[in-house]
Amino acid sequence: MTPVATPFFFYLLAVTMIIGGILVITRKNAVHSALALITALLAQAGIYLMLYAPFVAGVQIILYAGGIMVLFLFVIMLISIERTQKERQFNSQWLVGIAAAAALGGLFISVYTKGKSLFPEGRPSYVEGQNVQDVAALLYDPHTGMYMFSFEIASLLLLVAIIGAVVMAKKRI
Amino acid sequence: MHDLIQYITGYLDKNVKVTPGAAGNIFWITVYILLVFVGLSVAVIAMNWLERKILAHMQVRLGPMRVGPHGLLQPIADALKLLLKEDIMPAEADAIVFWIAPFIVVLAAFTVFIVVPFGPAHAITDMNIGILFMLGVSSLSVLGIVTAGWASNSHYPLIGALRSSAQMVSYEVAMGLAVISVILMTSLNAQGVGTLSMIGIVQAQQAQGTWFIFKFFPLGLVGFFIFAVAMVAETNRAPFDLPEAESELTAGFHTEYSGFRWSLFFLAEYSAMIAVSSIAVTLWLGGWLRPFPSLHGPEIAIAHIWPPSDPALPKGALDFVFALFPGISFLFLGAVCFYNTARMPKHPLFKIQTLGLAGFGAVLALIGLILFVPPVRDRVGDIFWFSAKVAAFMYLYIWYRGTFPRYRFDQLMKVGWKILLPMGLGLLVCSGFVAMRSEVWHQIVLPLSHWFVSLL
Numbered sequence: 001m002t003p004v005a006t007p008f009f010f011y012l013l014a015v016t017m018i019i020g021g022i023l024v025i026t027r028k029n030a031v032h033s034a035l036a037l038i039t040a041l042l043a044q045a046g047i048y049l050m051l052y053a054p055f056v057a058g059v060q061i062i063l064y065a066g067g068i069m070v071l072f073l074f075v076i077m078l079i080s081i082e083r084t085q086k087e088r089q090f091n092s093q094w095l096v097g098i099a100a101a102a103a104l105g106g107l108f109i110s111v112y113t114k115g116k117s118l119f120p121e122g123r124p125s126y127v128e129g130q131n132v133q134d135v136a137a138l139l140y141d142p143h144t145g146m147y148m149f150s151f152e153i154a155s156l157l158l159l160v161a162i163i164g165a166v167v168m169a170k171k172r173i
Numbered sequence: 174m175h176d177l178i179q180y181i182t183g184y185l186d187k188n189v190k191v192t193p194g195a196a197g198n199i200f201w202i203t204v205y206i207l208l209v210f211v212g213l214s215v216a217v218i219a220m221n222w223l224e225r226k227i228l229a230h231m232q233v234r235l236g237p238m239r240v241g242p243h244g245l246l247q248p249i250a251d252a253l254k255l256l257l258k259e260d261i262m263p264a265e266a267d268a269i270v271f272w273i274a275p276f277i278v279v280l281a282a283f284t285v286f287i288v289v290p291f292g293p294a295h296a297i298t299d300m301n302i303g304i305l306f307m308l309g310v311s312s313l314s315v316l317g318i319v320t321a322g323w324a325s326n327s328h329y330p331l332i333g334a335l336r337s338s339a340q341m342v343s344y345e346v347a348m349g350l351a352v353i354s355v356i357l358m359t360s361l362n363a364q365g366v367g368t369l370s371m372i373g374i375v376q377a378q379q380a381q382g383t384w385f386i387f388k389f390f391p392l393g394l395v396g397f398f399i400f401a402v403a404m405v406a407e408t409n410r411a412p413f414d415l416p417e418a419e420s421e422l423t424a425g426f427h428t429e430y431s432g433f434r435w436s437l438f439f440l441a442e443y444s445a446m447i448a449v450s451s452i453a454v455t456l457w458l459g460g461w462l463r464p465f466p467s468l469h470g471p472e473i474a475i476a477h478i479w480p481p482s483d484p485a486l487p488k489g490a491l492d493f494v495f496a497l498f499p500g501i502s503f504l505f506l507g508a509v510c511f512y513n514t515a516r517m518p519k520h521p522l523f524k525i526q527t528l529g530l531a532g533f534g535a536v537l538a539l540i541g542l543i544l545f546v547p548p549v550r551d552r553v554g555d556i557f558w559f560s561a562k563v564a565a566f567m568y569l570y571i572w573y574r575g576t577f578p579r580y581r582f583d584q585l586m587k588v589g590w591k592i593l594l595p596m597g598l599g600l601l602v603c604s605g606f607v608a609m610r611s612e613v614w615h616q617i618v619l620p621l622s623h624w625f626v627s628l629l
Binding site for chain 1: 267269270273300301302305306308309310312313315316319320322323331334335338339341342345366368369
């Protein structure tokens with residue numbers, strides 16, 4: 001299906017994401033921050049969909065919004081709100097923060113202004129109905145696959161993390 | 174104006190055999206969304222009545238009998254009561270989160286129906302990531318439950334929400350492993366390329382000539398069993414209904430909710446049940462395919478009735494018999510209504526109720542007759558079989574609730590992590606091996622099954 005009202009949906013999702021991001025750092029209540037973060041992550045999944053990457057969008061929803069954020073909320077809910085309300089919200093490293101924000105902003109502005117020379121003119125058209133199969137071919141195919149090794153390394157890293165969590169949580173194994 | 178009519182009727186062309194989403198027809202997408210929404214709401218209302226009635230009969234009670242004949246209008250009376258009830262919010266509750274939580278649950282429960290395939294062209298749209306989308310979005314409903322429990326600022330809801338999130342996160346793992354084994358089975362074609370699309374999964378079962386529950390017996394059956402247990406836990410239903418265990422937590426995460434907002438939780442619970450059942454039906458029970466989809470029987474022809482108007486549809490005698498099923502089942506329901514009309518008490522005070530039941534029977538019989546009209550018959554067959562299979566699951570849910578006692582929380586975690594998860598991992602390894610060496614499997618299993626049949 002050809003996309004409809006692309007600019008409208010892009011700006012809708014982008015604004016949702018930015019508002020969500022701002023709310024994450026400005027809300028004092030940690031649960032509100034977490035909910036704002038979920039909104040931002042879901043809007044990001046929408047942006048992935050608009051970039052013809054439905055698989056990444058699905059993984060974003062299932063992992064971040066559905067998995068990680070549920071565990072976040074799980075932990076946050078057990079924290080006393082009264083104490084968090086009294087704690088200071090911002091720390092005093094605003095000088096470093098401004099420098100980092102300026103560097104990142106400068107990068108964004110330079111990409112925005114010089115974008116035409118940085119990226120190829122015509123974007124190859126991706127087949128939306130083949131996205132998962134394309135990702136799989138890129139990862140695992142013996143001829144076209146390039147990232148098998150890095151994928152396996154990443155899964156090893158996750159395994160180490162799982163074992164570490166079990167060792168830390170359980171005193172007697 | 175002419176273009177508009179063409180745009181609308183263009184989708185009805187017999188050559189268009191895709192979903193409205195794939196055809197990009199916004200008018201029919203809207204129509205399908207409305208149809209699914211209305212159908213789902215009617216199904217939830219019917220489920221409300223059926224659950225109380227069937228549970229009552231299992232416990233040798235009558236169930237609702239007062240509002241309408243055999244309590245048929247009870248769900249409508251309940252809905253009216255809920256809408257008129259005062260909407261109470263606890264004084265110390267977090268107002269915004271308390272307000273948002275039911276909507277998160279409802280949105281998650283209804284959004285998944287975008288990809289549910291009621292037929293090869295009867296879905297709102299077909300996504301390349303279909304099953305991933307369904308699992309992902311339905312897992313979002315736990316967010317609504319957790320926030321509802323937290324925002325109520327009360328002990329019972331908080332404990333209910335904690336139990337719920339722990340339970341849903343645990344059982345999602347086993348569920349995912351069972352689903353992966355099915356996706357492995359879809360890749361057993363000439364190209365060796367599988368699919369995540371819901372319609373693609375059913376088409377793979379059609380192409381391989383078997384429902385995946387019977388594929389690589391008993392591997393498909395084991396996968397189905399894992400999913401069937403995990404899906405009851407995912408929807409917080411008995412025997413895994415600890416988040417709302419009334420003897421311990423009054424009503425769990427929705428203790429503080431009342432009126433309209435409570436009814437949203439109710440709606441979401443039942444539509445989530447329908448959603449996970451339709452995943453199970455799509456993945457293991459052949460989706461919209463009728464029983465024995467590869468048997469057609471001899472080709473027959475009856476003037477004006479058979480073969481179907483669409484030449485692509487099969488023309489066998491068995492196809493004809495199965496095509497009559499939807500109409501016959503509705504006629505049967507109508508006949509049951511008429512039988513019970515005759516059994517109604519003859520007292521004059523019961524006159525309205527008797528007439529109402531007869532009218533309801535007449536409506537059902539009329540629907541049955543409409544389903545016999547050839548163009549309608551050829552289009553709704555797949556929807557009927559899909560809904561019938563989902564309805565069987567709905568009955569099972571009620572049956573579980575009437576049969577099994579509730580698990581304790583440690584037993585629940587034990588079942589999830591120590592039984593279903595290792596089973597799922599073993600299943601994945603086995604089906605991976607069998608998929609690679611399917612001829613070996615056939616050399617072992619087929620002679621064994623022939624030997625077993627020869628014994629009988």
